Amino acid sequence: MRWLFLLGSCWLTLAQAALPFNVPEALSKAQLPADSVAIIVQPVDGGAPLISHNAAKAMNPASVMKLVTTYAALEALTPAYRWKTEVYRNGTLNQGVLDGDLIIKGYGDPALNITEFWRLLQQVQQQGIRQIKGNLVLDLSVYAPEVGQRPVLDDEPWRAYNANPSALLLNGRNTSFRFAVANTGNQPSVQLSQEFELPQIRVINTMQIRKGACNDWRSDLRYSITPQTDGVTVAFSGTLPSQCDARYLELSVLSDTQYVFLSFKKLWAQLGGQFNGQLVLAPATDANTLVTTWLSPPLDSVVRDINKWSNNVMARQLMLTMALEAGFTPADETGAALTLKQVLRQRGLQFAELVVENGSGLSRTERISAEHLAQLLVTAWQRPVMPVLMASMPILGLDGTTKKRLADSNSQGMAYLKTGSLEGVSSIAGYVQDMAGKRYVLVVIANHARASAVRKVQDALLKQLIEGR
Template sequence: MRWWLLFASLWPALAQAALPASLQDALAKAQLPLESVAIVVQPVEGGPPLISHHASKAMNPASVMKLVTTYAALEALTPAYRWKTEVYRNGPLNQGVLEGDLIIKGAGDPALNVAEFWRLLQQIQQQGVRQIKGNLLLDLTLYAPEVSQRPVLDDEPWRAYNANPSALLLNGRNTSFRFSVSSQANKPAVLIAQEFELPNIHIINTMQARKGACNDWRSDLHYSVTPQTDGVTVAFSGTLPEQCDERYLELSVLSDTQYVYATFKKLWAQLGGQFNGQLALAPVTDAAIPLTTWSSPPLDSVVRDINKWSNNIMARQVMLTIAQDAGFTPADEAGAALALKQVLRQRGLVFYELVLENGSGLSRNERISAEHLAQLLVTAYQRPVMPVFMASLPILGMDGTTKKRLADSTSKGMAYLKTGSLEGVSSLAGYVQDQAGKRYVLVIVANHARASAVRAVQDLLLKQLIEGY
């Protein structure tokens, strides 16, 4: 008899299904106290859990909190929801010349990238605007100003994962720096370039190539960011192994308005347009004349990007959209938390210990219990949004943040799982299918200084569930 079937048969005599001895041994080997870990294994069709260890304890789930946010968004907004970025003018348009300002009203689109922005500007020109004699005005009033405050959870505040939301978020405000080693006059040199180059990002490169393999390429790469009136200077120092081909570092070094303004000027000129104006913030007035509207990809596509790659800023934008849809104007994270909890409550999910700060898990304050994460996953499995929600999760050993996990075992492809990690936090939650076709919800959360060591325990439990040993 499989060990979990044994636990299920013993459930009436147990107040809480005990941890199998193999997991207790694995936790001891990882030097993780039993009280620092919460585990739930639950059949998706309901019934008693096979394992319920510290299930009711409020824990920091790190990025696994994105499951709560994305499920609530799919229920509240529907998978077909699209964000609408609107463009207006506030002056007459004569023979291609706008005698006034161009206005872009942010809608909180979490997926607006440079390619789509280029197409939006092309649409504007197709409406007859070739020269703008006024300024570029941005309407960012959809979000409350405090949502742009930068949280500092580590010693790298400029990393892209620490970027804050904006009503007009372009490219995630992400600058991808590409590093490579090139031989110049038989002397290897480190080359640094921006993937999408903006002229107001200035690079200082004092890096040198070094001997060695590329697996530790970040170990001696250092950078500093110095904001300036005309942009920002990013200085890179240290070394890069010669065996590296290309490596990337994503930073968010410009404000949301700086990024939009610099990108607008570059793309507008590339499209043959003329513009010499300044940037200003102003709400759209009743006198403004609509020009065009850009529709985002549907929410189901956005949710997939969030969960497959654990995109923090996209998750935060989605949570704020739940607030905006519920009538919180301007939207802020406190209102978003209230709106999200109401969505869950309407589906019978009342989690009194749930603490939501920004919905991405990029927080030291967010909390939820393992049993309630499991309850949410079981509920989602029974809902019409299940196919979209489940497909958004990384597939074990195949893609997303679990691409390299158990990729060489028979467990590959047998689980859809969201990962989460912060310093002192490691979590895993999702759906697991055994070789007989039976499906379970699995939740493991560790809060401890050695939390990263729980990965071995997670992998062991996955293999036990899937492969039956």
Template sequence: MPLMLRWWLCCCCVWAGVAQAALPVSLQEALSKAQLPLDSVSIVVQPLNGEPPLISHHQARAMNPASVMKVVTTYAALEALTPAYRWKTEVYRNGPVNHGVLEGDLIIKGYGDPALNNAELWRLLQQVQQQGIKHIKGNLLLDTSIYAPELSQRPILDDEPWRAYNVNPHALLVNGGHSSFRFGVSRESGKPLASVTQEFELPQIKVVNTMQVSKGACGDWRSSLRYGVTATTEGATVTFSGTLPEQCDERYLELSVLSQQQYAVYTFKKIWTQLGGRLDGNAIAAVLPATASLVTTWWSAPLDVVIRDINKWSNNVMARQVMLTIGMETGQTPVDENSSAVALKEVLRKRGLLFPELVLDNGSGLSRNERISAEHLAQLLVTAYQRPTMPVLMASLPILGLDGTLKKRLPESPSQGMAYLKTGSLEGVSSIAGYVQDTQGKRYVVVMLVNHPLASAARSIQDGLIKAVIEGR
């Protein structure tokens, strides 16, 4: 799809004081063929050397960006918190310790660490035991009061309530609040059988496997998989049915079948027991008692590491907790999404980024309400490119044809590795935004937002636009 970038430069005009360039005919024809009206698309292609934009089509229109909104959230976090920011998780005791026995309660206070996984919780509990606590005669208290209670009760976006992308924030989020189920084909009995196991097994989650093995390549294996979840106050039963192609190697599906509180408690109990510990009491949600004494503190990986997981793999709950952290660090307690959105906008304002159309629901893009214009996304990316945090933000974005959500897009030369872009998709939304370098070494900001029932058809058009910028056509 030749776009004749040099021709665009000659056709720039001025509208409302903003350099504007019409869509090339070939791009208009591609959109028409995909049945995407021109008014459903916003595009900006902006050289980073200060030249006028090559394309600025409906650039000021407020659009739903889907997960591209994570670029806004993570950039604001880098500015507000610094790349070296770390979250803490504190452990307290409320009672004396005698010969390894805590005569009272153990308290874990969460501060919204978005990246606390099972291995890190294991190390934290090992630290607790190294402080001389082996046997807890009282209760396990979980203090999540830093977050407003309603955050855990937000409605889900679609009809997939158990999928990991729908997990709500939690101040003591362990392993993203989800379980990873591993699928494979076993041939130990001589006949291929479909196997389903938990990657981190919790006895409170029971797996019922009625899957059959089918012939053929793995392909779109998920389309043949069915599952059902029965959740109780004590755990959950997950039933898997359908077929698994015999040529599949290991495949994974992340589901959140327990509440975040349940997952944290059950994971604590499993690890604590594995470490040789004992808990006599119950797990209770409670606020840290004033009489409690600090035992140890776990510090998370720094923000520059965390945002790579957020942007490369489009992790919703981690992005939501990062936005909440921006609000928390302004002194909002308990913190909620409304106050955090105000705090995030103030961070942008201090960098001269005034976006009146910006609507922040939760900062992840998992929303029907969030809005931003392509023009302002491009302005943010240009500003970020000039800031000291630029290398961190760029490194967090998926690399074209190499990793993250872009691993399978334009993997061939010369496109591979030539762009760092965030993708976004919801039903009726397809978006992409980030940095593209052409074969001559010149860099551009590219933003394309599509809001239309047929938005999924825009992916190939986005790829064509990116490829044309790379090749300077």
């Protein structure tokens, strides 16, 4: 295409103070006003930018904000940081019978999943508790209550990406629904199942099979959620294309405490334990007896899940953890934002335009300029945490959110990039290596109703920088 050729010719050997002439033409071809896009390309050694356009303009970065949060967290907490989840008891324990309550205190572990929770409960039973005559008490006191009550950003309140933080977040509080074409009997049907099945999540499946490719499999899928006193009913209708292999939809249909309680009851029984108590929310006290402590995977593992798959609630939990460790108890987003900015200032990164709401980019108010995001990446390149941060980013054409981008070109594997997308926002930022081995920082942010059209510009810039054409 002609506009791709014009974009390619913009790369100059001299540093540029403004956008080269033919890039505005490329943006025009994409029907994007030049002032709606910010671009910067800069050597990782901090040399003068090759391209700088609207670089100082404060922009909504969407999920690219996760680079700011994860870099600050790696500096503040270290890559070896681990979260703890404590289990206490009250009452007496005699021959496996606890005549009292079991108490679980969360500290905001963003990576606590069903498998790890099962192992934690196994540890509890190994400490001699087999029957609980009291209740299950959950202590969520390290977070301010309001952090779990934030309004959602769009009209999909049940989607997992909208889940609010919790001091005791299990499995990201999401239920993964699996859709597959079943070819049993005379007519194919839609097979629907939960990845971790809870009987209190009742599924109604009236979906049908339609002919066609799987590219737009979500286009005719509909669901409704009906909360009930003892659980929730999830009804699916619409159609699934016949050429689909297994597809998944993650929904958060239970509250954080419901999900923990119902998962506890199922796993405790599977482990052979007995429990008939209720759910109680209350803080642990000094009078309680510590039973066991669970430690999460290290932060260097957690940031990979956050950045490669753009996990919003994990990023929000991470920012709140920085506040906790800085002494803000209970933690909230205000203290977390202050802590994050202080960490950046200690590394010489003082950004007047920076606005941090929750650290995930799932926000209409978060702001950063392209030049300051590039400055952060250049600074990170010189820091000991650089290998961890870079390894957490999706690899172009190979994995994460960039798996399908430029996958069939020589650019595959030549860039580590975080992507961001909201309605009206499209962004990309990270490290790029050209065929000669020289590395650059690239940031492209578009804020416009047609922001998704900037993807062609992003890909053309990447291809030109990497392949020289």
